[in-house]
Amino acid sequence: MSPVKELQIPPDIGELRSLEAGDDVVLTGQVLTMRDAALGRLDSLLAEGGRPPFELSGQVVFHAGPTPPAAGRPTGAIGPTTAARMDHFLEMLFDQGVVATIGKGPRSAESTAVHESNGAVYFAAIGGIAALYGGMVVAMEPVAWDDLGPEAVRRVTIVRFPVLVAIDSSGTDFLASRHARYRRD
Template sequence: MSKIKMNVPFSDESIIKSLQAGDQVLLSGTIYTARDAAHKRMVEQINNGKSLPFDIQNQVIYYVGPTPAKSGEIIGSAGPTTSSRMDGYTPTLLEHGLKGMIGKGYRSPKVIESIADNHAVYFAAIGGSGALLSQRIKSVEMVAYEDLGTEAIRKLTVAEFPCIVINDTEGRDWYQESKEKFRQNS
């Protein structure tokens, strides 16, 4: 199976709509890090009519809290965190232009519906491979909420960052489809 190479941020919606649950993707370009504490602050800023610390339009957020970089490295281990921790904040961010998320694990039915309604996509990165994933990160820049430590928002430049489409713009769920396929073949 070939991998789909894509640039981020996404340049138009047709690119996102072309992705199907189960597609293997290599992302290159700019993504941002944010976990639950940063998501809470971003939604509070939106609810208070304030601007976000970065332009969220057509952007991808990676749910990661990287470990400190070792000497000579730009970032430490950068494996995905559990995505459901962001579910309470995700619909608001999608409504304001976010088009992709990278994490691990299931999303709630409400988030899957919001992903489809807002023509976005949820990718999974392989948990436990943080040291390998960090090799795909070419630069790191602090953006906001530095007081949150590893949960601060960072701008990452990535090259062929590997992930799998879990939830697509049609509301499909690769986890559910895979379980069903397994049951049928058992």
């Protein structure tokens, strides 16, 4: 197993393309939360010829809807939501310059080609360990669309946040290969 790679975002964004499916990565830096409602709104806005009120170029998007502050930290619990549900927004995000996403679970088979053609990366985190991930968040600030509540766009500062390269920039799907490895027919 390859050693854990530590990346600072945004400074190390250029190194995303060198990551390979299956790499364990520790992320430190800033990510934007966007999930169903915010992605839907962005989609409508772009369709009408509008521009989002925030910069997406070079950003890492975290598909997450955090809980309110608790235990003296910016969020009590934060974790990835189902990435596959966001697959139909991937082209849009990559067109806007997004370089990577964080979510949970496998993405669709079709999405691997979308990652390859855009040189983008999908990081998988583990669903349901949000109390632990909450301890890796040092700041969380509103960015846009507060009316969406937990689905608003927020800038989250994470420190040593562990993820797995589930789809690399050449479109290799790691999770699918692991499922096949342990399948018993």
